Amino acid sequence: MSEFRLSVTPHRGHRRAVPPRNLAPAAALVTVLLWASAFVVIRAAGDAFSPGSLAFLRLLVGTAALGLLAVRYRRPVPRGRALGYVLGYGVLWFAAYTVVLNWAERHLDAGTAALLVNIAPILVAVVAGVVFGDGFPRPLVLGLVVAFAGVVVIAVGGDDGGVADSLGIVLGVVTAVLYSAGVLLQKVALRTVDAVTATWVACAAGLVATVPFAPQAVGEIADAPAGAVVGAVFLGLGPTAVAFTTWAYALARTDAGRMAATTLCVPAIAVLLSWVTLGEVPTVWGLLGGVLALAGVAISRRRPRVARLETELQPVR
Numbered sequence: 001m002s003e004f005r006l007s008v009t010p011h012r013g014h015r016r017a018v019p020p021r022n023l024a025p026a027a028a029l030v031t032v033l034l035w036a037s038a039f040v041v042i043r044a045a046g047d048a049f050s051p052g053s054l055a056f057l058r059l060l061v062g063t064a065a066l067g068l069l070a071v072r073y074r075r076p077v078p079r080g081r082a083l084g085y086v087l088g089y090g091v092l093w094f095a096a097y098t099v100v101l102n103w104a105e106r107h108l109d110a111g112t113a114a115l116l117v118n119i120a121p122i123l124v125a126v127v128a129g130v131v132f133g134d135g136f137p138r139p140l141v142l143g144l145v146v147a148f149a150g151v152v153v154i155a156v157g158g159d160d161g162g163v164a165d166s167l168g169i170v171l172g173v174v175t176a177v178l179y180s181a182g183v184l185l186q187k188v189a190l191r192t193v194d195a196v197t198a199t200w201v202a203c204a205a206g207l208v209a210t211v212p213f214a215p216q217a218v219g220e221i222a223d224a225p226a227g228a229v230v231g232a233v234f235l236g237l238g239p240t241a242v243a244f245t246t247w248a249y250a251l252a253r254t255d256a257g258r259m260a261a262t263t264l265c266v267p268a269i270a271v272l273l274s275w276v277t278l279g280e281v282p283t284v285w286g287l288l289g290g291v292l293a294l295a296g297v298a299i300s301r302r303r304p305r306v307a308r309l310e311t312e313l314q315p316v317r
Contacts, residue, residue: 061236093182094206147296
């Protein structure tokens with residue numbers, strides 16, 4: 001099996017290979033930051049665009065950007081069962097999730113929406129531990145408990161100036177279910193499909209699913225302020241094209257439970273961003289919950305001592 005290696009040359013005659021696993025945490029970090037910003041941008045652009053039209057514009061930009069990247073890499077389009085998995089998570093995650101999340105943020109502030117969506121990592125970790133055989137390493141379980149405790153603290157503490165109602169909470173839970181289903185299908189697809197191709201085909205599938213909203217999007221973009229249009233473009237380029245690619249790259253190189261646990265810090269970042277940009281001021285409880293969520297992610301990313309020793313003893317091939 002061939003491996004991707006990134007090499008650097010500190011001085012003449014010496015080359016040091018950096019294992020691809022060292023790049024996965026960096027890719028996960030990019031994903032988390034961009035996805036956290038998406039909650040704030042969706043909230044800001046929601047006054048100008050309806051949920052369906054904003055999803056269509058986001059996926060239109062994302063598909064175009066990913067298409068250019070896919071053409072450059074010239075990887076084969078998946079076929080058969082692999083294609084079915086990619087199309088499945090494209091419709092569930094890129095299309096349905098995006099529309100429902102846009103709708104939910106008409107009833108929830110950005111921080112609360114991020115909080116509810118991130119129930120999903122708990123669902124993913126449990127299913128992946130049973131179905132994919134990822135298991136339940138002690139650091140992962142402890143990290144999930146600590147991070148979810150932070151999520152609960154954020155929920156109990158509330159958000160000054162935030163907006164929430166029963167419909168918004170229901171929609172937030174639905175987005176979590178769609179998110180978890182998409183991650184599980186994606187994990188299976190990435191066994192045989194590279195990250196760039198899988199993300200591009202899935203985004204295109206999501207775009208096709210949101211085509212019925214195209215006429216509405218055309219009408220709304222004519223009257224939308226420049227800031228909202230820029231926001232829609234950003235959602236397509238950053239949280240969609242870049243973040244989903246880095247997510248797929250990292251997910252293909254680690255287990256689904258640990259990757260999903262990493263996204264538990266998204267609510268904390270989203271709360272801070274919405275505070276700075278939208279004036280949705282978090283409470284002391286919200287800040288405390290954010291610290292717990294970040295600590296839980298750090299714990300979940302630790303590898304058990306036995307696994308670290310096994311890795312160190314493996315010969316480099």
